[in-house]
Every structure is written in C-alpha cells, then in structure tokens.
Amino acid sequence: MDILSVIETKKQGQPLSREQIRFFVRGAADGTLPDYQLAALLMAIRLQGMNAQETADLTMEMAASGSMLKPDVSGVPVDKHSTGGVGDTTTLILAPLVAACGGKVLKMSGRGLGHTGGTVDKLESIRGMQVELPEDTFVSIVREVGCCVVGQSARLAPADKRLYALRDVTGTVDSIPLIASSILSKKFAAGASAIVLDVKTGSGALMPTLDRSIDLAKTMVDIGNLAGRKIIAVVSGMDEPLGSHVGNALEVKEAVDVLSGRTEGPLKEVSLFLGAQMLVASGVCENESEAQKQLDEALSSGRGLEKLKEMIRAQGGDSAICDDVTLLPKAPCIRPVYAKEAGWLAKVNGVALGMAAQQMGAGRATKEDAIDPAVGFVMEKRIGDWVDQGDVICILHAKDEASATETQEKILAALSFSPVPVPPARLIYALVTPEGVSNI
Numbered sequence: 001m002d003i004l005s006v007i008e009t010k011k012q013g014q015p016l017s018r019e020q021i022r023f024f025v026r027g028a029a030d031g032t033l034p035d036y037q038l039a040a041l042l043m044a045i046r047l048q049g050m051n052a053q054e055t056a057d058l059t060m061e062m063a064a065s066g067s068m069l070k071p072d073v074s075g076v077p078v079d080k081h082s083t084g085g086v087g088d089t090t091t092l093i094l095a096p097l098v099a100a101c102g103g104k105v106l107k108m109s110g111r112g113l114g115h116t117g118g119t120v121d122k123l124e125s126i127r128g129m130q131v132e133l134p135e136d137t138f139v140s141i142v143r144e145v146g147c148c149v150v151g152q153s154a155r156l157a158p159a160d161k162r163l164y165a166l167r168d169v170t171g172t173v174d175s176i177p178l179i180a181s182s183i184l185s186k187k188f189a190a191g192a193s194a195i196v197l198d199v200k201t202g203s204g205a206l207m208p209t210l211d212r213s214i215d216l217a218k219t220m221v222d223i224g225n226l227a228g229r230k231i232i233a234v235v236s237g238m239d240e241p242l243g244s245h246v247g248n249a250l251e252v253k254e255a256v257d258v259l260s261g262r263t264e265g266p267l268k269e270v271s272l273f274l275g276a277q278m279l280v281a282s283g284v285c286e287n288e289s290e291a292q293k294q295l296d297e298a299l300s301s302g303r304g305l306e307k308l309k310e311m312i313r314a315q316g317g318d319s320a321i322c323d324d325v326t327l328l329p330k331a332p333c334i335r336p337v338y339a340k341e342a343g344w345l346a347k348v349n350g351v352a353l354g355m356a357a358q359q360m361g362a363g364r365a366t367k368e369d370a371i372d373p374a375v376g377f378v379m380e381k382r383i384g385d386w387v388d389q390g391d392v393i394c395i396l397h398a399k400d401e402a403s404a405t406e407t408q409e410k411i412l413a414a415l416s417f418s419p420v421p422v423p424p425a426r427l428i429y430a431l432v433t434p435e436g437v438s439n440i
C-alpha cells in the first residue's frame with residue numbers, strides 16, 4: 001500500500017478501507033510517514049468527512065497503536081470524559097458517588113488546557129496525592145476502592161498524539177470524525193467498556209452550535225455501537241462556569257462541599273445527572289430513576305464523601321482535607337470584587353473567566369509552566385441573578401495585590417447586565433444514547 005493512494009481516495013471523497021486506515025495510523029505511530037503526507041490526508045478528511053464505519057475503524061486503529069489495557073476491576077470499567085469546561089469539577093464528585101453505588105470508575109484525566117481546567121491538576125493541590133501510578137496499582141485501586149483518577153498515560157494511543165499535534169497546526173482540529181476518534185481512541189485504550197461523555201456546547205466549546213455539538217455526540221455514540229462499547233453522551237451548556245469556584249484547590253473544596261451536603265446548585269445537578277448515566281451505561285442500575293435514587297442516598301448518607309477519602313488515601317493524599325477544607329493551599333491575597341452597575345446578570349464570558357484564572361497562575365501558558373494550586377476565584381452571582389451596584393460579585397484568591405487588581409478588571413469585563421430579568425442558563429440540552437436523541 002502507498003500513502004498517495006490513500007490521500008487520493010479521500011481527496012475524491014471515497015471512503016477509506018480498514019486496511020488504508022490501519023496503514024496510515026501505523027505510519028503515524030511508528031514515524032515512517034512524514035508530516036506533510038499525514039497533514040495532506042488530515043485536510044482531505046477534514047474537507048470530505050468520514051462515514052460511521054470509517055470513523056469507528058479510525059478510532060479502533062488509533063486505540064491499537066499503543067498498549068490496550070484490559071483491566072480486571074471485578075465489574076464493568078466505566079469512564080467519563082468532558083470535552084472541556086470552566087469550573088467543572090464533576091469528576092471529583094461523581095467518581096466517588098458512582099463508586100459508592102457499586103460502579104468501577106477507571107478515570108484517566110487530562111491537565112488544564114487553555115481556558116479549561118484539568119482534573120489531574122486539581123487533585124495535585126491535595127498534599128501527597130499521586131496521579132501518576134503504575135497500571136497495576138491504578139487497576140487495583142479501582143478494584144478495591146471503586147474509583148481512581150490518574151493522568152493520561154503516554155503509552156496509550158500514540159498515533160493520536162502525533163496526529164493531534166499536526167491537526168493543531170494545520171487547521172484540522174474542527175472535524176467531527178477526527179475529534180470523535182481522537183477522544184475515544186484514548187478511552188478505548190485505557191480499557192473502559194462503558195463511557196459517559198459530557199459534550200459541551202456554547203462559546204468556548206469544541207463545537208460552537210448546539211446542532212454540531214449533538215452531531216459530535218451522535219458520532220461518538222455510533223462509534224460505541226460499532227466497537228461494542230456502551231456510550232452515552234450528554235450535551236451540556238458552558239455559558240458560565242458550572243460551579244462557582246474556579247481554580248485548582250478551590251474546585252477541590254467545592255467538590256468536598258457538594259459531597260458534604262453544604263452546596264446545592266448546577267455543579268451538583270450536572271454531577272448527579274452524569275453519575276446516573278454512568279450507573280446505567282455500566283449496567284449497575286437498570287434505569288435512570290433507580291440510579292438517581294441510589295446516588296441521592298450515597299450523597300445524603302455521606303458514603304460518597306467517605307469514598308473520596310478512601311480514594312485520596314489510596315493515592316497517597318491527605319484525606320483530612322475532606323473534613324477540614326482549610327487544610328487546602330490558601331492564597332495570600334483574598335479580596336472581593338464589587339459590582340460597578342446594577343442589573344440582571346445576563347451574560348458571562350466563560351472563556352474570558354477561564355483565561356483570567358489561567359493568567360492568575362491556575363493554569364499553564366506553556367506545557368512547562370508550574371501551577372499555583374491556591375489561586376482562582378469564587379463567583380457569587382450566576383446568570384439570571386439580580387445584582388445591586390456595590391454587591392460582591394466574586395471573591396478573588398490571588399498571589400498578590402497586583403494580580404488581584406488585574407484579574408478584577410478582567411472579571412468585570414467578562415460580565416454583562418440587563419435592565420430586564422434574564423432566565424438562568426440552561427445546564428443540559430440533550431441526552432444521546434444508542435436509542436436516539438432526547439432533548440431535555
């Protein structure tokens with residue numbers, strides 16, 4: 001086989017065979033194909049698209065380009081993946097809750113990227129917490145505790161690593177078959193047989209419109225059907241940070257607050273919704289209402305919080321933070337931001353808030369940057385809230401006064417007010433299962 005014929009096939013808009021897909025994926029992983037030919041093929045795929053079978057074949061070939069874990073967790077390994085949110089700490093809430101209900105949560109998470117936070121960075125704000133564990137340790141924690149969250153192993157899906165880096169610099173990121181296969185190849189390689197996807201929609205999401213977000217969700221559910229894995233996708237909004245806390249230690253605190261029953265609201269709601277899908281996808285519960293009931297019980301009994309403690313201890317971390325959140329890293333400069341105008345909070349630029357947190361030190365500008373676990377902010381108002389001039393709109397947790405002042409301006413600029421009432425932002429737009437799409 002030669003790469004020119006593969007490029008030619010796709011350039012003409014014809015479907016690629018499994019053999020053609022295997023040939024270029026192997027060439028990407030082992031370095032035998034040069035960047036320019038892979039880039040030409042990626043652009044042909046971006047412009048001509050791929051059908052469901054090609055997309056599933058690409059996913060499975062990329063998954064098989066490195067090690068494929070077959071974890072024995074005495075149960076159905078279930079994973080959850082978000083396409084990237086701000087103030088989105090659902091993993092730290094749902095992993096222990098699902099485990100407390102008998103699920104086996106095998107979670108490989110990313111680090112923060114651009115304006116979005118990463119679960120692994122958040123966990124590292126807990127003293128002693130190990131997020132790089134040998135595979136057998138990771139699997140045995142999932143088996144015994146029911147959940148473990150670690151960083152993505154570089155040995156999984158190496159073809160995706162190469163192709164993703166090329167896509168990033170050739171204008172070929174925004175392709176549904178390329179995004180879907182990229183995300184799922186890593187999940188398949190990590191050994192999940194049930195996967196719940198949180199596909200974000202809105203400004204700052206991978207797909208800008210609701211229709212395209214639902215298409216991406218459908219494509220991933222279809223790959224699951226063709227690959228024999230159970231996939232459920234939830235399409236959720238990212239019009240404002242999901243929780244009120246943005247920043248690594250702050251988001252751990254908020255997760256503990258939710259698990260302790262101290263905090264209600266959208267973060268809890270979306271975590272329970274995704275958790276219920278995980279219990280259904282992995283077959284632990286027969287239907288969503290049974291799953292909701294079990295999750296509510298795990299939360300109100302405190303068993304979810306106990307599970308989080310167990311997981312933190314198993315990963316070497318200081319679980320005392322679950323009883324006393326003041327043990328988490330604390331920023332030296334904590335101060336409020338006051339509203340300069342009155343009105344209903346109408347719009348929140350989530351990307352701008354995510355970027356503001358990153359620039360405070362909560363995220364990285366380059367891969368090598370260190371993270372300051374303590375910094376970030378807590379929003380005191382949500383879309384739809386009435387705000388008086390002089391109300392506290394947000395509490396900053398900054399490394400110094402200069403950073404606080406700079407961030408304050410960015411946060412105020414990210415908010416718009418309306419003289420007439422505005423409804424709260426929608427949280428969940430659609431649920432996509434093998435049975436179809438339901439709007440919520």
Ligand code: URA
Nearest residue numbers: 164178179180182183
């Ligand atoms: N995340 C991924 O892992 N891959 C993509 O293509 C986009 C987002």
Ligand code: CA
Nearest residue numbers: 082085088117
């Ligand atoms: Ca996330």
